[in-house]
Amino acid sequence: MSEQQTLDAESGPLPHTAFSRTADAIIFRLGVIFSAVWFLLVLVIILNVVLRFGFSATKIYIEELQWHIYAVGIAFAMSFALVVDAHIRIDLLSSRFRKRTTSWIEVIGTLVFLLPYCVFVLIYCVQFVSHSFASGEVSISPGGLPYRWIIKSMLPLAFLLVAIAAISRLTRCIAYLRDARR
Secondary structure: OOHHHHHHHHHOOOOOOHHHHHHHHHHHHHHHHHOHHHHHHHHHHHHHHHHHHHHOOOOHHHHHHHHHHHHHHHHHHHHHHHHOOOOOOOHHHHOOOOHHHHHHHHHHHHHHHHHHHHHHHHHHHHHHHHHHHHHOOOOOOOOOOOOHHHHHOHHHHHHHHHHHHHHHHHHHHHHHHHHHHO
């Protein structure tokens, strides 16, 4: 199955737009690439367990690395889930609605909640990251990871991808609603 067929199969009957094809393909590829962090996370957890229980050695930086990898995986999974239509919704209710109604709910929800939230996070997290970088922020734990700004810089990137995925989904819902009128 090709990447586009996978996107079509997972994202339902919404028609694609020129923007959604490009945006969804990029986010889908990034999602596949960043899915490797889960394998890396398992390796780091195994290393931590072996060190702790096999050698009675606890390394704070390894524990922090676990959380950082987990955060990166979740951050980039948000946009991927939106693109492949695996995001959270109340299926008990939405399964009873017509497709046109659920599309309207998605349009309103995206415009009123998701996109404003992404903009809010982007505005404030850029300051958050730049302050961390400028101050040379490091872990407060002795033996923790340096360069805290690296993990914090994932936040604006992840929410930018969520915003792009939301706009892509929005264009698809609007295209569906336009076609449904005919």
